[in-house]
Amino acid sequence: MTVRELLRTVGAMCVSILAASFVVFASLYAAPGDAESVLFGSTTPTDEVRAAVRDQYRLDDPFLVRYVHWLGSVAHGDFGTSFVGGQSVATRLGATAPTTLALVGLAGLLLVVIGIALGVPMGLRPGRVDTVLTTVVAVVAGIPTFVSATLLIAVFAVGLGWFPAYGADGLRGLVLPALSLALVSSAMLARITRASVRAESGREYVTTARARGLPSRVVVARHILPNAAGPVITAGGLLVAALFAGAIVVENAFGIAGLGSLLVSSVNRQDFPTVQAISLLLVVVFVLTNTLVDLAARGLDPRQRRRAA
Amino acid sequence: MTSPLLEIGDVVVDLPGRGTVLRDITLAMASGESLGLVGESGAGKSMLARAVAGLLPAGAARLGTIRFDGAPLSRSRTGRDGARRRLGMVFQDARAHLDPRQRIGDFLLETTPRRARPARLPEVLALLDRVGLAEPRRLLDRYPDQLSGGMLQRIMIASVVLADPALVLADEPTTALDVTTQAEVVAILDELRRERGTGLLFISHDLDLAAQLCDRIAVLYAGTVQEVAAAGALAADPRHPYTRALFAARPDIERRLPRLPAIAGHPVAAYESGAGCAFAPRCDRAVDACGTALPELVGTEHAVRCLVAAPPAPATRREGVTRC
Amino acid sequence: MTLALALPAGRSRPRRARGVLGPVGWTALVLVAAMVLLAALAPWLAPYPVDQQDLLHPYAGPSPAHWLGTDATGRDILSRLLWGARTSLGGPALVVALSLAVGLPTGLLAAWRGGLVDAALARVLDVVFAVPGILIAVLAVAVFEPGLTPAVLALAVAYLPYVARTTRAAARAQRDLPYVEALELQGMGGLRICVRHILPNILGVVLAQVPVAFALALVDLASLSFLGLAVQAPAADWGVLISDTSALLQGHPEQAVYAGLAIVTTVVALTFLGDRLTEGRPVARARKEKR
Numbered sequence: 001m002t003v004r005e006l007l008r009t010v011g012a013m014c015v016s017i018l019a020a021s022f023v024v025f026a027s028l029y030a031a032p033g034d035a036e037s038v039l040f041g042s043t044t045p046t047d048e049v050r051a052a053v054r055d056q057y058r059l060d061d062p063f064l065v066r067y068v069h070w071l072g073s074v075a076h077g078d079f080g081t082s083f084v085g086g087q088s089v090a091t092r093l094g095a096t097a098p099t100t101l102a103l104v105g106l107a108g109l110l111l112v113v114i115g116i117a118l119g120v121p122m123g124l125r126p127g128r129v130d131t132v133l134t135t136v137v138a139v140v141a142g143i144p145t146f147v148s149a150t151l152l153i154a155v156f157a158v159g160l161g162w163f164p165a166y167g168a169d170g171l172r173g174l175v176l177p178a179l180s181l182a183l184v185s186s187a188m189l190a191r192i193t194r195a196s197v198r199a200e201s202g203r204e205y206v207t208t209a210r211a212r213g214l215p216s217r218v219v220v221a222r223h224i225l226p227n228a229a230g231p232v233i234t235a236g237g238l239l240v241a242a243l244f245a246g247a248i249v250v251e252n253a254f255g256i257a258g259l260g261s262l263l264v265s266s267v268n269r270q271d272f273p274t275v276q277a278i279s280l281l282l283v284v285v286f287v288l289t290n291t292l293v294d295l296a297a298r299g300l301d302p303r304q305r306r307r308a309a
Numbered sequence: 310m311t312s313p314l315l316e317i318g319d320v321v322v323d324l325p326g327r328g329t330v331l332r333d334i335t336l337a338m339a340s341g342e343s344l345g346l347v348g349e350s351g352a353g354k355s356m357l358a359r360a361v362a363g364l365l366p367a368g369a370a371r372l373g374t375i376r377f378d379g380a381p382l383s384r385s386r387t388g389r390d391g392a393r394r395r396l397g398m399v400f401q402d403a404r405a406h407l408d409p410r411q412r413i414g415d416f417l418l419e420t421t422p423r424r425a426r427p428a429r430l431p432e433v434l435a436l437l438d439r440v441g442l443a444e445p446r447r448l449l450d451r452y453p454d455q456l457s458g459g460m461l462q463r464i465m466i467a468s469v470v471l472a473d474p475a476l477v478l479a480d481e482p483t484t485a486l487d488v489t490t491q492a493e494v495v496a497i498l499d500e501l502r503r504e505r506g507t508g509l510l511f512i513s514h515d516l517d518l519a520a521q522l523c524d525r526i527a528v529l530y531a532g533t534v535q536e537v538a539a540a541g542a543l544a545a546d547p548r549h550p551y552t553r554a555l556f557a558a559r560p561d562i563e564r565r566l567p568r569l570p571a572i573a574g575h576p577v578a579a580y581e582s583g584a585g586c587a588f589a590p591r592c593d594r595a596v597d598a599c600g601t602a603l604p605e606l607v608g609t610e611h612a613v614r615c616l617v618a619a620p621p622a623p624a625t626r627r628e629g630v631t632r633c
Numbered sequence: 634m635t636l637a638l639a640l641p642a643g644r645s646r647p648r649r650a651r652g653v654l655g656p657v658g659w660t661a662l663v664l665v666a667a668m669v670l671l672a673a674l675a676p677w678l679a680p681y682p683v684d685q686q687d688l689l690h691p692y693a694g695p696s697p698a699h700w701l702g703t704d705a706t707g708r709d710i711l712s713r714l715l716w717g718a719r720t721s722l723g724g725p726a727l728v729v730a731l732s733l734a735v736g737l738p739t740g741l742l743a744a745w746r747g748g749l750v751d752a753a754l755a756r757v758l759d760v761v762f763a764v765p766g767i768l769i770a771v772l773a774v775a776v777f778e779p780g781l782t783p784a785v786l787a788l789a790v791a792y793l794p795y796v797a798r799t800t801r802a803a804a805r806a807q808r809d810l811p812y813v814e815a816l817e818l819q820g821m822g823g824l825r826i827c828v829r830h831i832l833p834n835i836l837g838v839v840l841a842q843v844p845v846a847f848a849l850a851l852v853d854l855a856s857l858s859f860l861g862l863a864v865q866a867p868a869a870d871w872g873v874l875i876s877d878t879s880a881l882l883q884g885h886p887e888q889a890v891y892a893g894l895a896i897v898t899t900v901v902a903l904t905f906l907g908d909r910l911t912e913g914r915p916v917a918r919a920r921k922e923k924r
Binding site: 126203204205207210211212213214222223226227 | 362364367393394397398400402405406407408409410411419420465468472
């Protein structure tokens with residue numbers, strides 16, 4: 001890949017993020033609910049208080065000015081002030097983001113390990129085991145996160161009492177949520193891995209390698225797996241990014257104080273600055289992952305890499 | 310023939326979902342001999358090579374014996390096991406048969422233990438030069454997609470020769486190449502074989518090419534050997550109606566025909582043929598008996614599997630006897 | 634030099650006819666049809682009204698009166714499941730219908746006009762594509778208010794790129810075929826060619842994506858209801874039925890299990906159906922194009 005291509009990709013990414021940030025800001029700006037009614041609730045503020053609050057939240061500025069100001073502050077890590085409790089949004093994000101990151105990190109690890117550990121043997125060995133596993137994987141891929149979360153709670157938390165049902169206390173509290181978060185995606189990754197490995201195993205160069213007397217494990221490790229890796233890495237990256245969206249559901253199902261549950265409670269309380277901040281953060285994560293996956297896929301292909309040189 | 314290099318006895322191959330693709334194959338090759346295996350697509354040529362190389366598709370069943378270098382070959386699908394160590398295979402489409410992620414140098418030296426590779430390098434470079442590739446050293450760092458099909462096939466041949474095989478199986482090695490490259494690649498294959506005294510099983514649908522290159526020719530139709538003879542004898546005196554038809558269907562610059570005489574009907578696979586001779590439905594000389602029982606392959610030097618085979622041409626006295 | 638043996642080798646196996654479902658596909662289709670039928674006939678099939686409470690019999694086990702038992706306030710679980718199927722299946726159906734209604738013309742337009750229109754649409758769709766449907770829906774709910782309508786509209790927007798892209802790709806391939814050129818030379822208008830000739834030819838490919846899109850929309854919408862952002866609590870959507878955490882914590886997961894089973898069965902049947910419909914088509918083709 002040339003520097004020019006790289007710049008173009010990064011440029012397209014920035015445009016996407018900018019466009020998304022505009023949509024996020026504009027849609028909430030256009031929301032029918034009045035910021036004042038959210039801020040003051042049923043109390044009627046004095047004129048001075050009202051003026052001060054309107055000034056603080058820049059409610060009287062024109063739309064574009066507010067947007068540009070918001071964008072500028074966000075670039076400096078200032079996400080504004082929450083409508084609820086008057087806390088800085090950045091502080092609230094700081095308090096919840098580590099939990100979400102830990103949850104997604106753990107789930108991502110599970111997703112990659114389970115997906116590949118299932119998919120590779122399925123792809124390499126056609127037969128009865130593969131048929132059974134394929135069916136199991138297809139069924140698991142059809143279990144939505146909130147269903148698996150509920151069932152895991154019912155069995156392992158309420159039924160057997162092995163894990164806490166609600167609220168994360170350290171790593172142990174994250175085991176069930178991460179498992180339920182990773183389940184669907186790992187089934188999807190297993191399917192993709194299987195298909196990719198199966199396709200590569202049937203290629204002619206595998207016949208060549210076997211005809212030259214290379215042992216099976218060498219053929220698999222040095223030829224089949226590296227060639228099958230491309231689609232798996234692409235899909236894996238996108239699935240890990242999608243875990244952030246899944247976290248919205250899982251955190252609420254397990255009552256974990258992360259970005260996802262903060263987002264939903266902020267939506268319910270019409271706390272727009274917080275909703276804006278989290279939405280923007282999630283969009284950036286998705287667009288960034290998409291771009292990175294794209295770059296990684298190109299970087300891993302010797303043909304593409306060579307063109308860069 | 311004393312202690313044949315390759316001995317194929319009563320080999321039958323069944324493929325899952327298709328049925329029998331090879332039946333009653335009996336062939337032998339002497340050390341250093343070249344045997345051409347000729348037939349239309351679907352005749353089972355490639356399957357025979359794959360059965361010898363141990364590369365039959367998954368689920369395929371093989372009966373009969375294949376002995377190579379005196380040792381019987383297993384029916385495993387693992388490719389070159391111990392007994393197949395001195396067996397090399399050149400495929401039709403070299404580009405598809407090379408790992409796109411592997412540099413040429415890594416490919417050529419892959420079968421050499423890591424420690425022995427530096428010592429092997431001069432030999433590799435000499436060999437690449439020998440197969441007609443310029444700047445061998447630069448070539449080692451290239452990937453397959455940077456090279457032409459002809460170059461890749463030369464590299465494939467070099468990789469096979471590097472393993473010092475006693476027998477090379479070449480499955481239509483030039484079909485995917487353009488005509489000028491074809492001739493060069495065939496010439497290289499032939500020269501290397503003669504220099505090193507390697508046996509060659511040359512698979513082709515091109516009867517002329519096989520006749521030029523090989524000592525003997527076996528004609529395959531519907532998974533069975535129909536006629537085997539020395540290349541010269543076969544060209545001068547084809548006995549099986551199918552072989553005759555093949556020769557007649559061949560375009561010839563000297564003998565301008567108004568149109569090419571194609572063989573009537575279409576070729577069948579082994580599993581599609583009935584009890585009798587598979588060629589009978591297309592044969593202009595077929596008699597009733599041809600449809601009922603599969604004839605034996607009769608003869609030693611010049612063997613034919615046909616009830617109504619043409620008698621030996623009177624001018625050239627051949628020992629092969631045909632029972633009619 | 635080569636022998637003239639180019640005679641056809643007699644390919645005996647014809648290409649698999651399109652739309653052949655096979656036993657798995659048929660089973661899946663029957664399951665999906667049964668679910669839809671149950672949802673449609675819920676008012677007649679359900680033994681009790683959806684919200685009829687019986688406070689004397691909370692958490693009753695299965696009995697002839699209540700086949701699947703009752704919930705915390707003694708409501709009949711079977712009736713709630715049947716009523717819930719209406720929003721749980723109707724919502725996603727609306728999502729798919731809306732995204733088809735907008736996505737098909739959009740994709741056709743992009744394929745027909747090409748150039749700037751195509752490029753602009755591709756960029757817009759790329760941005761939408763990069764954001765998961767559920768986040769778009771959460772945003773929409775934040776802007777309006779929690780409820781089925783904003784959630785359905787937002788998901789329809791989120792699913793638009795899938796439909797538009799499939800349509801565009803299929804229509805693009807048709808656009809380059811000689812028959813389209815012939816029609817143009819005859820002076821037929823672009824709209825007419827698109828609607829009368831291209832659309833019928835690509836409809837199969839696009840509609841084959843419907844089961845999978847339906848399944849995805851079902852999961853997204855049920856997730857939103859589970860979060861309390863789409864269908865609201867007293868109603869009996871499958872997602873709502875699962876979200877009853879107090880029952881769960883008191884050791885009564887039955888209602889959640891039944892609703893979960895209903896969702897999983899429908900989703901799995903839809904995916905199998907979709908797999909059969911798209912087999913050897915878009916997926917296989919995409920892989921071929923990659924090579």
